[in-house]
Amino acid sequence: MRAGVYVVIAAYNEESAVGDVIRSVSALYPNVVVVDDGSSDGTADVAAAEARFTLRHSINRGQGAALQTGIEFAIGRGARIIVTFDADGQHRVEDVAAMIAPIVAGEAEIALGSRFLGRAVNLPSSRRVMLRLAVLFTRIVNRMPLTDAHNGFRAFSRKAAGHINITADRMAHASEIIDQIRESGLAFKEVPVEVRYSEYSLAKGQSTVRAVGTVFHYLMARVIG
Amino acid sequence: MNELLLTIAQQGARKATNAPPTMQIILVAVFGAAFLFLAVTTLRGRIRTITGLFWSLLALAALVASIWPELTTWFARQVLGVQAGINAVVYLTAIGMVIGFFMLYVRLQRLRNELTVLVRRLAIAEAQEGGAGSDDGAP
Numbered sequence: 001m002r003a004g005v006y007v008v009i010a011a012y013n014e015e016s017a018v019g020d021v022i023r024s025v026s027a028l029y030p031n032v033v034v035v036d037d038g039s040s041d042g043t044a045d046v047a048a049a050e051a052r053f054t055l056r057h058s059i060n061r062g063q064g065a066a067l068q069t070g071i072e073f074a075i076g077r078g079a080r081i082i083v084t085f086d087a088d089g090q091h092r093v094e095d096v097a098a099m100i101a102p103i104v105a106g107e108a109e110i111a112l113g114s115r116f117l118g119r120a121v122n123l124p125s126s127r128r129v130m131l132r133l134a135v136l137f138t139r140i141v142n143r144m145p146l147t148d149a150h151n152g153f154r155a156f157s158r159k160a161a162g163h164i165n166i167t168a169d170r171m172a173h174a175s176e177i178i179d180q181i182r183e184s185g186l187a188f189k190e191v192p193v194e195v196r197y198s199e200y201s202l203a204k205g206q207s208t209v210r211a212v213g214t215v216f217h218y219l220m221a222r223v224i225g
Numbered sequence: 226m227n228e229l230l231l232t233i234a235q236q237g238a239r240k241a242t243n244a245p246p247t248m249q250i251i252l253v254a255v256f257g258a259a260f261l262f263l264a265v266t267t268l269r270g271r272i273r274t275i276t277g278l279f280w281s282l283l284a285l286a287a288l289v290a291s292i293w294p295e296l297t298t299w300f301a302r303q304v305l306g307v308q309a310g311i312n313a314v315v316y317l318t319a320i321g322m323v324i325g326f327f328m329l330y331v332r333l334q335r336l337r338n339e340l341t342v343l344v345r346r347l348a349i350a351e352a353q354e355g356g357a358g359s360d361d362g363a364p
Contacts, residue, residue, distance in 0.1 A: 053352060061345075069345045
């Protein structure tokens, strides 16, 4: 089963963290696809040394663009299940099994990780408020009753991955994916996962100002169509 | 119409006592040249007809307003319900800029998306050429 599981990691200037992440994931799921999103540090070299597959964006196009690149590559490789996993060490490889379980069991085509059903370790209050607002936004705008709206830990069956076409290059892709899941009508399930925050991951995370920009770009994309 | 004639007469009276209208001459020259250039370019088919027509009409309107600035006051009062012509120009410019920014944003997003598709195809093609296309491509 594991041979058919591809773990896609989008990485941008993650030289110091991505090596450990790739090693931990590769130990259980060897088909790790790292998409270096035009990093200016040594991320691509680390990924090439550690990951089974390394793709490189010539220029930075954003996390959404990098994930779509990895998903398309994995589909082309014949992946049966595609997991998206953060490069900054926030996610635990132990949770991958729980994420793919509903897909393997045929209960769902898509699994969405939820830190609020699971655990959010060292999550600052300000970030918690922002994430809760994102959940509220998702319930109102995306009309999806999720407990966690912007968790990068997701799993797709091959069929579901074929329905996903991320066009929002940057962080607005999280809402776009939720829209596409709703429109596809495919069964999805939220799975409890643990997300561990560190100084590093918090520094790499989305600021409130950028979150406002993300909302703007997402709404504009909906207007433009 | 009576108000238009009155406005033109008032403007004329002011002109008689003012210094030479240097700014007006510059504006007429600039917008006149712009209109001629745009009209010729459009007629020669160097830009899309609809685009050329839009910019030519805009330049013509600016030219007419430069020659008879009192027309903007008449237009503002009679058509837009605004007291001063310059206010109407500012309002219309602001509206035009918002529309322009939106259209530029849409075009920029489309270009970004096309760029991403190109970058993606290149990345996948390079990975496949580099050995990732086979199962032996492991590090």
